[in-house]
Amino acid sequence: MALSPRLEFRQAQSLTLTPQLMQSIRLLQLSHLELNNFVEDELLRNPLLEREDGAEPADAEPGEAVERSTEITAYEDTVDRGDRIQDADSIADGYDTAVENVFPDQSAQDQLNPASRLDRNGASESGEAPDIDQFVASRPVLSEHLEAQSNLILRTAADRLIARHLIDGLNEAGYLAIDLDALAEQLGAEMGDIEAVLEALQGCDPVGVFARSVPECLAIQLRERDRLDPMMLKLLDNLAMVTEHDKIGLMRAIGCDREDLADMLAELRNLDPRPGLAFDSGPVETVVPDVFVRRGPDGAWQIELNSEVLPRVLVNRVYYATVTKQTRAPAEKSFLSDCLATANWLTKSLDQRAQTILKVSAEIVRQQDGFLTHGIAHLKPMTLRMVAEAIDMHESTVSRVTANKYIATPRGLYEMKYFFTTAIASSDGGVDHSAETVRHRIKQLIDAELVTAVLSDDTIADMLKQEQGIDVARRTVAKYREGMNIPSSVMRRRQKKNEQQMA
Template sequence: MSMKLRLDLKLSQKLIMTPQLQQAIKLLQLSRLELQQSLVQHLMDNPMLDELPAEAEENEGSSADEQGEDAAASASSNSETAESEESTPEERDTPDEASAAGWEEYFQTDRRTGSGERQSSSSDDFPSYEQNMRKATSLEDHLLWQLSLSGLSEQQKVIGRLLIGNLDDDGYLRMPLSEVISGTEFAEAEVESVLKDIQTFDPTGVGARDLPECLLLQLGHLGRSPIGSLGARPGALKGSIIEAIILHHLKDLEKKQYARVAKALDVTIEEVLQATKVIEGLEPKPGRPFDNTQNYVIVPDVFVVKNEGEWVVLLNDDGLPRMRISPYYKQLMASGQSGSTETKAYLDERLRAAQWVIRSIEQRNKTIVKVVSSIVKFQEQFFEHGVQYLKPLVLKQVAEDIGMHESTISRVTANKYMYCPQGMLELKFFFNAGLQRADQPSDMLSSVTVREMIRKMVAAEDARHPLKDEEIAARLREQQVLIARRTVAKYRAEENIPPATQRKQFF
């Protein structure tokens, strides 16, 4: 058998991810905050890009110069624009780049100078927003203030600052004292003494090393409770029933195994319940009131409103910089004073990059509106009547509806929000699995709707006799929802609803 060597020619097509295409895809999946940061970065990196002033933005509709600018920005991409309305940047083979030698035509209709369009810098004279904000007092500052007013010696205050600096956000000292004083000359007994002083500071329970110690510190401030005193059995337990539960039965208390606690302490269940009321009033995290975690306001990417009987999708571009080609460089290049060949080549490359950024942003906005409009079409009953009418929806349905790829839909809906009559919702909220209905096998019920049904059942249940997962499943089946007990348990856990044994109340 002989082997022959030969050459074959083969033609094939493949999609090449150019840097410009990668940039367009990246812009598509950015959240609103990330997009704002990215646009600011582009404005800093590319001298050709300029932010449209507010006063110019208001008059741009009637300005022939601005209209000429917009027309020029897309003059070299007419064929691409027609295609872009049907597909995303990632679905086109290669981007249609601006002509390298066409910059003279690009600027020939605009002879303005950029000197008169600078925004006033008078705003720099005012303090920033952060400077006007009131700084919340931290737990560390609150404790250091009390330490400075205490009667401790200077060395004890040094130890106190060391201890306070090692407290976590909840107010606990999680590390051993030997590790705290490692590398110092302080004795552990001396540090222990200062820690006892810090444990008398506000908030009560601060400086504890574990949960039982934290609760006992608070109990000590309340005074010894006479509830369930075990004075009739001296030596059996030290202190009250409350202290015994805190020291030995917190796990049983968490699982609401009151009978087990009563049997172990040889007391009645009623006495255990009275002690439990006191323990539930204590604070397991003393540093909670000083938590400086800020709740950031979510700005929606789109608004969905009803106008003349139809649902309309409005893009929210408030706060995002409106970009254009810099008037200064327009005037410079149009006058033919761009300098050497290298300078002209650099400006030409920056022009193409600026055009691509502007086109990518426009395409991103069109794609978001197109995807949200499709979601609104599928979920119209939800917008009309609420979550109980939410339908099961997958990415493939929207992709087929608007003629795009599923990966594009996934990028568009990631980290983006919609404001509608039902509230502020993430776009991912509308994509969910479905459960079959017994009365209408062809009609699926959204898993989000079923979760809401479970939440309402639990909210309306008798706290003394909470619904078990099997009972919830049976009630849902009575409402023609085909669901298994394990699915109910899954949805209940996803809604952070504890099991029936932990929801049961005895008082």
């Protein structure tokens, strides 16, 4: 049979990820903040989308006037309603005195910027509305705060240049994270000049910045308080013994008695080992739950989505029909058709996302009923596969739904990922135990131990196996203990003995 090219038609089924399907999958793993930003962008891009908040009630009769709450713009709230707020002159007249006696800062600002004075209606003399951003307090930034001080204490331009590089070399805690030798080579400056600038900058506010280690940071703060004596210097040289709670060794190394050591340790507790964190300019985001779990009147658990964080949008089909009738250009009709398809897809995807979150949350609550009722000791091991099989979904879908989502329960606010823990086999062949439950039990055993019977990791593993049938190895106990920042049995025994001798 001769080989020759030919055309054949075959009919087959296959899964294809369209762009809209990929976008729907991506919406599942977005947090409520990211989702609201995405919806805001779509509202600006698509003229057929509008928020559901502005829609009229569906049960309103035709021709019936719908009462709307009075809404005012920012300009009306600032200018047109400014007559409710008295200006500085009116307040001063009421007290029968001058403005500078009531508002000393106000008179100075008016002299610097006379055009910024407001009349009784809240508007300036030029007729423009005041800028609200001028009255918003900004959070201080560590670099700007230190640069302003360096310009006052350093005289030469060379010293200010060195100071700028030193300020750029600070980490978020306020410690100097650059090598002075490398900086001297980079700037072509003498090492003595850089050290002199560094010494001057170490006196800036907040006290303790520009330190290169924790002992140096504490020493700078103690020097500022005039408490850096030779005995305190010895204590700073032995900070490792402080973390080990070896008070007997500290008294021997420093040469002090118990009262002096207690006073010096109390002095250290009043210091700030990370002074730069007070100027952290990162935004503070409040964790808002996506799902609420409450106990119903009949004793069953009620799962409810947080409607406050769910964006609700509608498709304005009336506007689409009106504009379509007046449109003649093919490009404009194609644009409107694309906008309608995108709007329909978005509303459907948002509804499907909400239903999926509710479905996954209901299954989590069903499987973790023991935890919600009795506490962490009854937290069951649960995997993504278990939830996916129960609700007939793919494991990757459950993973995306639980990412960046929080659930509010009577036990507290938890991330959905918290409930998915590995299983630890039971020694008697019973029900598996959750890893989080094992951690909780290990902490309980360590908290209840006596100074004469400090539990080793092997002893804890044996106790877990005998008491609760938890088959866990010694290295697993050590890993969980270190994850909870609990020291070893040797360290805990030393701490308890020192505390007993100091008592």
